[in-house]
Amino acid sequence: MTDVLLVDDQALLRMGFRLVLEAEDDLTVVGEASDGQAAIEQVAALRPDVVLMDVRMPGTNGIDATAQIVAEHPRTKVLILTTFDVDEYAFAALRAGASGFLLKDARPAELVTAIRSVASGDAVVSPRVTRRMLEMFAGRLPTPQDGPPTDLDPRLAELTPRELEVLRTVAQGLSNAEIAARLFLSEATVKTHVGRILAKLEVRDRVQAVVLAYETGLVTVHG
CATH class of the missing domain: 3.40.50.2300 (Response regulator)
Known part of the structure; x- marks a missing residue:
């Protein structure tokens, strides 16, 4: 209940x-x-x-x-x-x-x-609605820096290359099934990756992970 x-x-x-x-x-x-x-x-x-x-x-x-x-x-x-x-x-x-x-x-x-x-x-x-909100505030979000993704923000340093890839797709508003299809992974594997991402970033859920991905410049509203 x-x-x-x-x-x-x-x-x-x-x-x-x-x-x-x-x-x-x-x-x-x-x-x-x-x-x-x-x-x-x-x-x-x-x-x-x-x-x-x-x-x-x-x-x-x-x-x-x-x-x-x-x-x-x-x-x-x-x-x-x-x-x-x-x-x-x-x-x-x-x-x-x-x-x-x-x-x-x-x-x-x-x-x-x-x-x-x-x-x-x-x-x-509704991840796509969350993305529309982030687009609305594009001017307040940082511009990505040059160099490796982990140079963008210390909070991303613990993520593996695959986890960074999964985080980018989460920030694009994709479901686990859509991420699995795009990255040629099983849904169970995607779920495991997402769980590890949330733990490493110390965020409550996918919403907070999406916000962090944009705030750190890992992804942009157009990328």
């Missing part, structure tokens, strides 16, 4: 999400919050598996709440809710430690799938 906390300042939206989730046998809504501070308190009290987090709320916003929740309760995953597919607030929340984001007008099946994916550790709910 996956316990979910709903965080949104609009009661009607929370009601809609609750109706969708409570129709599923494996999902339970354990609480609701209308702002970031209440969300922080609810997470401490309820320890949900997944938080559906709005970002634009009065008082403590979803970005600050996400950062605190991730720091204090690493087992709880945060799934950002946003009105637009390219949203600076959602991007900031990903950098704060959220495991992915979802549009508020997503179909019920997409919402359920997203929650299950995040709960199981398959972090990037």
Whole structure:
């Protein structure tokens, strides 16, 4: 069973999400919050598996709440809710430690799938949307340097050439199956590589790995 906390300042939206989730046998809504501070308190009290987090709320916003929740309760995953597919607030929340984001007008099946994916550790709910967000902020990301990839940033130094190759494909928004096909590997091997990449980079999930790949200049928005 996956316990979910709903965080949104609009009661009607929370009601809609609750109706969708409570129709599923494996999902339970354990609480609701209308702002970031209440969300922080609810997470401490309820320890949900997944938080559906709005970002634009009065008082403590979803970005600050996400950062605190991730720091204090690493087992709880945060799934950002946003009105637009390219949203600076959602991007900031990903950098704060959220495991992915979802549009508020997503179909019920997409919402359920997203929650299950995040709960199981398959972090990037929509990698191609994440890439579009990174493209929006291309001007803020570093320009790749000349020389070997490991010269770009010390955080990449522990990765093997194959792991760097896999990280590049992850940053391009490819699934494990797509990476396996491109690199002529089995899906199990790709999964192993991704797991080692996350461990070496000390990041929570694929979203954070994608952000790091762009921030370090390992890949560019056009490359």
